[in-house]
Amino acid sequence: MDSRHPFRSTLAMPVFIPSLMLICGMLIWSIASPGTAEQFFGHAQQIITTQFGWFYTLAVAAFLIGLLGIAVSRFGDIKLGPDDAQPAFSLTSWLAMLFAAGMGIGLMYFGVAEPLQHYLSPPVSTATPAEAAQVALQTTFHHWGLHAWAIYGLVGLVLAYFGFRYQLPLTLRSGLYPLLGDRIHGPIGHAVDVFALVCTVFGIATTLGYGVLQLSAGLGDLTGWDTTSLPFQIGLIAVVMMLAGFSAATGLDKGVRRLSELNLMLAITLLLFVLCAGPTRHLLGAFSDNIGQYVSGMVTLTFRTFSYGGPDQQSWFGGWTLLYWAWWVSWSPFVGLFIARISRGRTIREFIVGVLIVPTLFNLLWMTVFGNSAIWLDMHQAAGSLTAAAGNVDALLFRLLDYLPFPNASSGIAILLIATFFITSADSGAMVVDSIASRGAPDSPIWQRLFWAALLGVTAAVLLATGGLKALQAMTLISALPFAAIMLLLGYGLLRGLQADRLHQRQPLAPATTFWTGQHWRMRLAQLLHQSSATEIQAFISDEVRPALLAVVAELAAGGVEASVIHEPDGKIQLRVQQQALRDFVYGVKCVANAVPAFVLSATNLPGDSQPLQYLPQTFFADGREGYDIRFLRRQEIIADVLKQYERYLSLLYREHGQLLSRAPSHS
Template sequence: MVTTLSAPVVIPSLLAVGVLLLLCAVWPQEADDLFSQGQRWVSHHFDWFYSLAVTVFLVFLIVVAASRFGDIRLGPDDAKPEFSFISWSAMLFAAGMGIGLMYFGVGEPMQHYLKPPTVAGSTPAAAREAMLTTFFHWGFHAWAVYGVMGLVLAYFGFRYNLPLTMRSGLYPLLRHRINGVWGHTVDAFALVATIAGIATTLGYGVLQLSAGLHQVGGWNTDSDWFRTALVLAVVVLAGLSAATGLDRGVRRLSEINLTLAFLLLAFVIVTGPTVFLFQALSENIGNYLSSAVALSLHTFAYEPAREANWFGNWTILYWAWWISWSPFVGMFIARISRGRTIRQFVVGVLLVPTAFNLLWMTAFGNSAIWLDTHVALGGLAQTATNVDALLFHFFEYFPLTKLLSWLAIVLIAVFFVTSADSGAFVIDTIASRGAVNSPLWQRLFWAAVLGATATILLAAGGLKALQAVTLVAALPVALIMLALCYGLWQGLRADRAHYSQDLAPSTNFWSGRHWRRRLEQMVHQTTEPQVRQFLRETVLPAFQDVAAELRGTGADAVIHQDENDGSMRLIVPHDGLRDFVYGVRPVRKTLPAFLVRNAADPEAQGHIHEPVTFFEDGREGYDIQYLRQEEVIADILRQYERYLSLNADQRTHLLSRAPGHTEARKAAPD
């Protein structure tokens, strides 16, 4: 059977998943206690680190997008986006947080409203703080986590042509070692985290679907057989979607998701407290933007233990959850973003989903709080702890309750199919080390693995334990992501230097004559005596010819030589202006190790000497070692023409009128 799977990644990953399943299925309570203690320990001791790391991710993305690196394309310079902006946005929304919005759109604002961290519950202040906190958890910071992972993978995958896997982001740090044990370990870790995260989410999604079907249809949905059937249905539909390919399957499902979500959102806004919702949206956005900096680094260090516990159980839990999901969502975002510039990527990933999230949370969260206060009179608050069914209790206060609930069930189901399909695609990509055109059976296999994992955990009651494992694993993932940020910055610097490197002046002037001599110079390292000889035999005569011609026109020109550093310069003074100086000096440069190893000269050393120009205004010089005498003269005249042109420009007088250095005008013998 044809396969692209990488054994060093797949085998350890499946063994690790098998061990975790065994623990969570055979000893669910013990595993839950053990892993939950680990989760609480990590949250308590590293809450500051999570807050700092997530904030760094957001600032890093903004800086990269605003810098000159923002114009770099994710792929070759002529690459074009594979998907339209609408399709791309729909897939971002569906893969990243679509199912979470359905689950927490009502549940989180209501729980914060009833038990806010710093004010009294069930008050207007509590409502304001509930929406601010919800915005914070689902806004820019969450998408910055996904954005960093997605940008790193897309950049190194499409720009450096490295495998579209997590190991590739560490290329600037590990270099060739990404193909060894270190790279296999990183990818295996990402594979286990992705399987655990998606399977856990599928499990909780089945619980919400079951609650909805029980609430709406009155079905008995508590049996393991029914939940297993739901998982099987999701896996089968995901397999059918996988068979049609990413461009057709996931894209079409995502567009269906977005359409249904907008219909549901519009219905809630129009039939709910419409004017209040728009007023609340404006105030929510204002509160969020004005409080974003303070919230980003707030760790409740000075608050009582109650608030600190709330911080660990909510904000830190969210940051850990987004980080643990970042290999999956980031990989998927990277795959669909080829051809976009870095600036387009960052703006799209940060702004588009965040804007939709804020609108969604306002429509559902503020509507729930308003209904509980004005209509239900505490009825929603009484069921707020049952998050699985809370959305469907919320719909009871709207017209067309049954139709609305069925629409939500369909939307949740399609979200799950999309998550399972895109999850199988991402897992297969990691397991295949980024191989393209892997056989269909592999994606179907991973979809089956996800379904089997979710089914076993549901039957054994081990979902909470595996969720705790996933959140603990977020700590090393966060450390890896910080390393990825450093690696990306190094890669971008190398990218900009590579593509902005122009041909040397010696090439611009070169006509192709004496090419054998020039080739010999290029493949052998130039020594300092050879550079000094070049200055005496080529540069100095060129200076003398130009100086003699200038003197013949009535201008002054002097040549100065410095025996200490071997430099020489041609100086043309002008009264009231900065002197024109064209100088050349020997410069010693260190060579990269691989150039020394591959040099044609068997006695090659780790450095080279070059004749490099320098100028009075401090501009960066360049190597002229391949120029012949008449070409040096042409370069001098080019720089002199620039000098005269700048002096005639009123905008540059602040520099050109600066006092020139005249102490070196003493002429050397011609």
């Protein structure tokens, strides 16, 4: 449509319409029969936790190991975009947006609650309260550390790589391009995007539900108002979503970036306040101890499923670790697409380190400061009142702040921080959902982002009104199971794409160009446009290669070096200089048949005589190096190539570090 039209749309209807129908159907079901919906999803959740916990565990482990492997490999040097691309955002702004989009509301909601609850009910037996506190923080670190950001990072890296390097739409379907090819533009691709969009909407709505409950509890604690009523909470959602819509309408560079930087500043302020006003020396020591326990127990934590434990431990595993993995997986389309959009121009290594390490360290510091403060205060000042209130998660952060100086001021900062996290989660979520629904189309109209922001608010309000948050938690676990399988496919597609990228980067010019001066260019072009047969290659070996090798042998003999030319029955030919106790020098040429890819055969603007097999004269050597095509070399150039390889062979003999392979026996 004309971009000047005020009501233009970039929505892809095969994605938009089914997604909207599924979302509306779920909301209608939650309103009409909330009990039935909760019962159904609860039963399905029980089946998944008992039957597929191993799959979640191994999949998340594969995500983390895969990302770390890519970061330390040569693939890490590849840029997310053209080789000359530059990052669109400064490092500080980029890290702030990563932090705000990923776990902001969750950190505020669970920063005090989760360590306290694990302290009261540790997943493994403990002998003392101090040991229980240590296990509680180690478990919390596991849920909010590297594994969580590996889930986000994998999806973000796949989409940023294929979106900016392969110039594909910035949607999930693009990550399956190495597996599906052009079929990503058809029904399979539509289905993948529909699934991602629905999961993203419900995943964000669940988090927004937590946010509004904590925000209303904080306002009630600070002002004394009755904030528990449903009309107040829905009104709070409406106000925050209007602000989120305004931020989304201003665009990524202005709205989200500025709010993200404000979030980071407020979060650091609140973090430093609790660190300084709380048991500072204990917290600093605990941070070091917590990191040590987390890192030393990484392997055990990664693969732990409590298969040898009792029903209580297995129930704990399903209600905590598996639910967290499912929550992060369900959020991964949202966070992955968001961080992909802001990461163009960075190298893969920089992306992985930034996404995996930096937010993780902040999360661990946050959980130490708030979690250890709550446990220490409960032991030494609160006389157990904080652990007694652990069931009231909505207000638990504010109960902690009551035991520190200036509780009203710190609670006010916390409320503002929750509100800004609420806004950034909603507006960045609206942008990402709009990107999925538009198949990555750039410059979508403002009304579409406002529509998605409104839909997120309505979804959160409906679920809050019908008590559907528990049912939605269960649905998160269910929907994340197939998407975890899709993520494994995305990871495999990424490896295939990186291998192809590396091949293109390392592909050298043909050896013939080393000696070519541009003479006889018409003959050279004619050879390029003609696909040789096996008979023609054998004739080339007999007419050009064999005389060249015989000429070299004659000169070697004149210099006192014995050499021979061996022409084998299968058409191979080789010049061999035999050595005693050393590997022989071999320069050989053979006829090789390579299958021509189907997409080349169907091309219309390539040399017209393409056949299913391409025949080439390829070199081979005694040390197992990969050979190369010499079909464009003339006789004198073949002689020069032989001498170049012989000179390389001699130079390696005189180098100490090359003696292992040089002394290896040669077998004829």
